[in-house]
Amino acid sequence: MAQASGNRRLEGHALNNLGLVYYGLHDFRLKSIGNYDQAISYYEQALCIMKETGDQIGEIEVSGNLGAIYAKQGKYPFAIIYHEQALAKARQMKNRRNESRSLSYLGDVYYDTGKTEQAIRLFQEAVTVAHNLGDRSLEATFSGNLGWAYIQSFAKRKARQQLLHSQEVFIEIGIPVPPWFTFGLFLTRVPVIFMVIYIITLRLIRPFIRGLGLQLWMEYFIKRIFGTKKS
Numbered sequence: 001m002a003q004a005s006g007n008r009r010l011e012g013h014a015l016n017n018l019g020l021v022y023y024g025l026h027d028f029r030l031k032s033i034g035n036y037d038q039a040i041s042y043y044e045q046a047l048c049i050m051k052e053t054g055d056q057i058g059e060i061e062v063s064g065n066l067g068a069i070y071a072k073q074g075k076y077p078f079a080i081i082y083h084e085q086a087l088a089k090a091r092q093m094k095n096r097r098n099e100s101r102s103l104s105y106l107g108d109v110y111y112d113t114g115k116t117e118q119a120i121r122l123f124q125e126a127v128t129v130a131h132n133l134g135d136r137s138l139e140a141t142f143s144g145n146l147g148w149a150y151i152q153s154f155a156k157r158k159a160r161q162q163l164l165h166s167q168e169v170f171i172e173i174g175i176p177v178p179p180w181f182t183f184g185l186f187l188t189r190v191p192v193i194f195m196v197i198y199i200i201t202l203r204l205i206r207p208f209i210r211g212l213g214l215q216l217w218m219e220y221f222i223k224r225i226f227g228t229k230k231s
Helices: 008-024 036-053 056-072 076-093 096-112 116-133 136-152 156-172 179-189 192-211 215-226
Strands: none
Touching (some): 008 036, 008 056, 036 056, 056 076, 056 096, 076 096, 096 116, 096 136, 136 156, 136 179, 136 192, 156 179, 179 192
């Protein structure tokens, strides 16, 4: 319909939405049904149209989506390229909210590749930007991410400080605390040797988890165990 109407901007957003659909079809209940390539194809078409039509917000969104899907596949150099493009565009537009998100997405990539110092720096920047914006939800999310980066560097006290701050803000604004953050806080409460064992084990098995499509199963069980319970 968008193509028939000749509305290129609408066509770009439709292609991005199709990319989201195919990306979202990777579900732990269905295992991996191999739609990443199709999603990337739609995203790339959408990105070309966003640039052609001057839709800068759309360009940031699609670049971020491409970065996310490449990171999910373990193709980190491509993920970094697209997240850096989104960050540069957000800064060019002085769009602070998208800047904070892009900083956090880049931090996620560096976290996954074990480059903890870079991840910490990016998450700190993201927290600062979100705080200055007054966006409490983003601040809480990025503080939680920063807490996990500190866990990966075995900085137990700093990790606990950030995860507690994240938890407090989420409770204050009435949003359930994400289970991964609750699990991270749990790790800061046990002897540090358990934190060390968990992080080292995760680093060793992460490639196998991704290759066998088990990451979403892990997320599911963490959610079941540490998810917010209804009263």
